Amino acid sequence: MQALFTTLLAALAPVFSPESGHFALALACVLAALQGILPLIGLRRAHSPLTALARPLALSHCLALLISWACLIIAALGDDFSLKLIADNSAINKPWPYKIAGLWGNHEGSLLLWVSLLSLYCALLALLPGQSPRHPAGLPPRLRSRLLALLGIVSAGFELFCLTTSNPFLRLWPVPIDGLGMNPLLQDPGLAVHPPLLYSGYVGFAVPFAFAISALLDGRADALWARYARPWVISAWALLTLGITLGAWWSYAVLGWGGYWFWDPVENAALIPWLTGTALLHSVIVVEKRSHLQSWCLLLALATFALSLSGTFLVRSGILNSVHAFANDPARGLFILALLGLYGGGGLLLFALRAPNLLPPATPSFTPLSREGALVLNNILLCTLCAIVLTGTLYPPFMQLLFGRTLSVGKPFFEATTTPFIIPLLLLMGGSMALPWRYAPINPTLRRLALPLCLTLGAILPAFWLFPTALAASVAVLALWVINAALNDLISRFYTMPQEHRGLSRLPRSLWATSLAHIGVGITMLGLCGMAGSQERLIEAQIGTHLHFGGHDWALTALTPHHGPNYEAVEAHIIIRRHDAHGPVLAILEPQIRLFPQQGQKILHVAIIHRPLEDLYAALGSVKEVQTPQDQNTYRVILRVHENPLASWLWFGGIIMAMGGVLHLIPARRKRRPACA
């Protein structure tokens, strides 16, 4: 198997050489530029062959980038250290999946990933069936060509950036014998998947951006436009949600600090577009159903992409100092800023010129107490949250710039400022589902909400008894309210269906999607509240030490050496028994401390047992040899143990949220038409 693999690699290497990859990248850049220019000329001159070129160009653009990835992967698997990217980030003894995953764990590779994902979106847009008698819901060909052209322009700029300042195919001379190896922290399956997921969310918002530009060029953003754009908004949102969830899980399970969110600039850079993206997701519904909020929705689409661009790239330019920053190179920063100005600034300028002249909605206006009113309030709250996070992130460098004062903004600031907006948002989330469009009479609405309201009120006392702080308890009650209201909505809609057509699968797909996403938010919020009561204990221990912690007995029974492929480790063996030292065994935790000699880095490999109501978590801090009074050598270790209530609910909720989005994307079953109409 191994031999076959090596032969295959050797056979492919001359064809898919780094030079071929470099050439493919340059070709992709040219194809993207053509994809951007030719269809626009075609549309302008009403020349349909030129317009129709958008699809083949998008497909070949994507193919060229896939070829350059194939070249890069073959070089990485074959340990070609003449490539700077591979020499800097890989090593011979690195396990092979990480040789591939390590390719996007650095600036050049992640940029190539970014443009490749954008080209995959273009290819998807080109491959989905267009509007035809068989597919009446498909995109009209002219709109599709224009979208592909706009996305081609965006791709071409970033591919040019990739080629000129961050080329992943640069050679190195003299060729080193072995690579430097990657940051051991990144050697984790979660991190292999995290960047592609997160980036596909970031990049996905390019499609709504192109939709918005197209609407501004047309001077029209009607219900039909919103129906075409909405699946793309939802898919990007779902991927970004998954990406953020996975990132939070990674910092919880791999960084080993016990926390899951540190309000680091890079984390904020993902949260900011997520917040505006969530606002966009809700406002595009209003445009689709009621044709209101058109310019607001367009602005959100532009801002979300501009923010995700700035998030991805400004953090890497060295302005926002962050633990995640890959490449602090201001020269690259200038190029990025120029691109940002071109796309983000250009989009906003177009908005300033065209938005005031958008056609006013044809539908009658609405009262504040209505579905529209609730969605407007939702947008206000989400955008306020986004503004807070943005301010907190940008405050330190701008404070330094404007007043020469240094200041840092951390977790305390963000927690104190975001909570007052999260609470009304949760309140609203539960109530809004029961509101009809246009006008909601008060009494029927209250009657509809009576059951979840009572259930929630009944949960107040237990919540205050269970959760450690009043704030956590109140947020938990609100989270329950969100879940109850979403379930209530599903159930009441089920029972209002006519009896002969009643069925869970017959409920509208969008209702299922919304309820699931809201339930997911509720579950995540419950997890957040549970984690507010997490307990940690730091002890110095030796073999035989018992610790009574979190209602359990934790015993360190053994310390064993452990050999990894490219690290040496010490593994602690911790037996957790229920209640006391004689209780039944609850779990066995085996945290390690790993030393990567190549990088001279020590990495905590934490051990976690996920249980439905709590996570048991242990990290082995450091090991030292000491002499006992009897002149015997023993080992003393520093152990950090955590009891994290409801921790797994955080990630579970995130996955449910994204599932809600995915459910919405699955095409509805074609309605069977009667044979003779």
Place this chain on the structure above:
Amino acid sequence: MRLTRRHYLAALPALGAAGLGGGFLYMLRHATQGTFDPKAVRNPRLGQAVPAFSPLPALPEQPTPCPGLSWQDFHTLTQPVLLLIWASWCLPCLEEIPFLRQHIAGETTTASPLALWGVCYKDTPSQAAHWLEQAHHPFSRLGMDYDGQCAIEWGVTGVPESFLILPHPLTGSRIVWHGTGSLTEALYREQIQPFLRGAL
């Protein structure tokens, strides 16, 4: 074309973005010339007077009582103070303790000119007491910052962080040095000691 309120409103996002972009451009250009250092962002309150904060209570029920901490304490300083922001749940905090005990709290050396004060960040009294017991309580003053408010005033982003405060008879006490992460001997020798020599 008549300009209406809608036009002005629609231009606001573009203007805001232009402002931010201009700021970033300035920062990037000056970062290349070395006149703007984004890393300096990490050093809050450096070179300034001690920020005002509400008094922090002492840790209750201690065998050897240790007074709490207030803003006024910094105004009546007679010796340099190393202020440590720590928490019982923080691993690097425990790792720096042997060094602190040896070199600063004066356990093995002769009378040290440096006082070691602590702020316990967002912790419970029982866990803090447990931790202090293991660390042989190196502090001569210790304030409990239960809600993390004091840490906001000091601009702390994480634990451990440390500040060196020098007394000055005329201008009042000033923060002259700030560090994040564990204190080590090398760090102490290279960065803190020069200040102490200057102060004495």
